[in-house]
Amino acid sequence: MRFALEALLADVPAEQIDEARRFYAARPAGRGPRTLVELWDVRAGMSAPPAATPPATVEVIDAARGRVPVRVFAPAYGQARGVYLDIHGGGFYMDSAARDDVRNRGLADALNIAVVSVEYRLAPEHPWPAAPDDCEMVAQWLVEHAQARFGSSRLAVGGQSAGATLAMATLLRLRDSGVVSEFSGAALQFGTYDLSAQTPAGRRIADEYFIQTYVGHVTDRTAADISPLFGDLHGLPPALMVVGSDDVLLEDNLAMAGRLAAAGNDVELRIYPEAPHGFTGHPTGIAETALSGVNSWLLELFIQR
Numbered sequence: 001m002r003f004a005l006e007a008l009l010a011d012v013p014a015e016q017i018d019e020a021r022r023f024y025a026a027r028p029a030g031r032g033p034r035t036l037v038e039l040w041d042v043r044a045g046m047s048a049p050p051a052a053t054p055p056a057t058v059e060v061i062d063a064a065r066g067r068v069p070v071r072v073f074a075p076a077y078g079q080a081r082g083v084y085l086d087i088h089g090g091g092f093y094m095d096s097a098a099r100d101d102v103r104n105r106g107l108a109d110a111l112n113i114a115v116v117s118v119e120y121r122l123a124p125e126h127p128w129p130a131a132p133d134d135c136e137m138v139a140q141w142l143v144e145h146a147q148a149r150f151g152s153s154r155l156a157v158g159g160q161s162a163g164a165t166l167a168m169a170t171l172l173r174l175r176d177s178g179v180v181s182e183f184s185g186a187a188l189q190f191g192t193y194d195l196s197a198q199t200p201a202g203r204r205i206a207d208e209y210f211i212q213t214y215v216g217h218v219t220d221r222t223a224a225d226i227s228p229l230f231g232d233l234h235g236l237p238p239a240l241m242v243v244g245s246d247d248v249l250l251e252d253n254l255a256m257a258g259r260l261a262a263a264g265n266d267v268e269l270r271i272y273p274e275a276p277h278g279f280t281g282h283p284t285g286i287a288e289t290a291l292s293g294v295n296s297w298l299l300e301l302f303i304q305r
Contacts, residue, residue, distance in 0.1 A: 005245065005271070008269065008271050009245065009271050009272070009273050010270045010271060010272050010273075010289075010290070010293070012272065012273065012285075012286055012289050013285070013289075015285070016284070016285040016286045016289060017273050017274050017286065019284055019285050019286070020273070020274040020275060020279075020284050020285075020286045021274045023282070023283075023284050024246070024274065024276060027282075029276075030278075032091050032094070032208065032209065032210055033093075033094075033209055033210075034209045035209065036124065036213075038209075039093060039094070039124075039209070039213070042094065043094065046094075046095075049096070049098040049099045049100075049101055049102075050101070050102050051101065051102075052073070052101040052102045052104070052105035053105070054076070054105070055101070055105075056071035056072060056073055056098070056101055056104070056105070056117070057071070057072040057073075057074070058070075058071055058072075059071075059072055061137060061138050061141045063137040063140065063141060065133065065137060066133070066134070066137060068118060068119065068120070068134045068137050068138050069097075069119035070097070070116050070117060070118055070119060070138055071097045071098060071101065071104070071116070071117040071119065072114065072115070072116050072117075073101075073104050073105050073107075073108040073114065073115040073116075073117075074108065074114050074150070075108050075109055075111075075112045075113060075114065076108070076109045077109075077112070078112060079151045079152070080108075080112065080113050080114040080150045080151055080152050081111070081112050081113055081152060081154065081302050081303070082111075082113045082114070082152050082154035082155065082156065082184075082301075082302035083113060083114045083115075083116060083142055083146045083150050083152060083154065083155050083156075084107065084108075084111075084113055084114070084115045084116070084155075084156050084157070084158065084298065085116050085117075085118070085135075085138065085139055085142060085155065085156070085157040085158070085167075085170075086100060086104055086107075086115055086116065086117040086118070086157075086158060086159060086163070087117075087118055087120070087135055087157070087158070087159035087163035087164075087166045087167050087170070088100050088117065088118075088159065088160070088162075088163050089159060089160040089161030089162045089163040089164075089278075090122075090161070090162055090163075091161070091162050091208075091210035091213075091214075092122065092123050092128075092131055092162045092166075092210055092213065092214040093122050093123045093124065093210050093213045093214065094122070096119060097117035097118060097119045098119075100117055101117075104117055107295065107298075110295055111295060111298060111299050111302065113152075113298075113302060114150040114152070116138065116142065118134060118135050118138045119134075120134035120135055120166070121134055123210075123213040123214040124213040124214075127213065127214055127215065127216070127217055128214055128215045128217075128218065128225070128226060129225060131162075131166055131214075132166055132169045132170060132173065132225055135166050135167070135169070135170045136170050136173045136174070139157065139170050139173075139174055139183075140174070140177075140179070142155055142182075143155070143174075143179050143182045153182070154184060154302050155182055155183045155184060156183060156184050156185045156186065156187065156298060156301055156302070157170060157171065157183055157185075157186050157187075158186055158187030158188060158189070158294075158298075159188070159189070159191070160189040160190065160278070160280065160281070161189070161190055161191065161192065161277070161278060162191075162192060162210075163189075163191075164188040164189055164190065164191025164192075165191045165192045165193060165195075165228065167186055167188060167191070168186070168188065168191060168193065168228040168256075169224070169225050169226075169228055171183065171186060171236055171237065172224055172225070172228060172231050172232075172233075172236075173225070175235050175236060180235065180236065180237065181237075183237050184237055184238070184301050184302070185237045185238040185239065185240070185297075185298070185301045186236075186237060186238075186239045186240070187239075187240045187242070187294050187297065187298060188239055188240065188241050188242070189241075189242045189243070189280055189294070190242065190243045190244065190247050190249055190253065190277055190278065190279075191228075191241075191249070191252075191253065191256070192205070192249055192252060193227060193228050193229040193252050193253070193255070193256040194227045194229045194230070194252055194255075195211050195214070195215055195221050195226050195227045196220075196221035196222045196226070196227045196230070197221075198221075198222055198227075198230075199229065199252075199255065200251065201249070201251035201252035201254075201255055202227070202229075202252065204248055204251070204252075205248060205249070228256070229252070229255060229256055229259060232263075233259055233260050233262075233263040233265065234263045234264060234265075235265075236260065236263070236265045237265075237266075238265070238266035238267070238268075238301070239260060239265065239266070239267045239268070240267075240268050240270070240294065240297045241253055241256070241257050241267060241268065241269045241270065242270050242272070242280065242290055242293075242294060243269075243270075243271055243272070243275075244271070244272050244273075244274075244275025244276050244277065244279045245271050245272065245273050245274065245275060246274060246275055246276045247275065247276055247277045247279075248276075248277055249277060250271070253269070254269070257269040268297070270290070270293065272286055272289075272290050273286075274286070275287075275290075280294075
């Protein structure tokens, strides 16, 4: 058997690859804040998220351990065929659920599902385990109330970047509490699965400031709740993993896909050529192709269950 990166690349039109190559050659490489002052400046300078039509319904989930705000999108027509738990990205220290409103409104209408997006607490004001605590509370609430609230108990979870990390941490918590079977699958886009710097992939991002804000107070960052790559990965629902070939997290995602598969889980890995971290949020044809693929995967998930 030959194992080559080229064999793992998603099949996309050549013109989309050429477009992506031109787009990223002309686009300055981005980076996250590197100090607390930079973080405050970036937060202060962020524009308001674009509004969705119809807009989200803002609610607060009351749970035994706290209260978590969520943004809810019901499908435009008919009863929801399922519920998707969306966990936003932003390095655990930036952005908000509202930033994904337009995408989540489109997802709800295109798939005829309800989308619930978690407004989890951010670091450094609220370091780990605040974010996974909030995500778990909303996931548990959906297990108990999705049928009554949305007319369907079919559940899936997903996220981008830090959101994918939190989605995996949430699934591990649900597995350990005995209810992960209620979730049919997870759509994970370019997650960060080793925050410990104990693997070669993890060492590539070891000096990133977001890690200090989120888990700088933790001595052992190989805990599965922080670095899912180190966890017991048995008994998880099917996962779709999406990452770009030029992503600094490519090796991390390859390792995570390998560990999921070795643990007996159904995992599909799609690597998109000429694509860096966060590429599905960029205005390119290859991003549209990747997101269309995610939507199709989710639709099949909800229909088949």
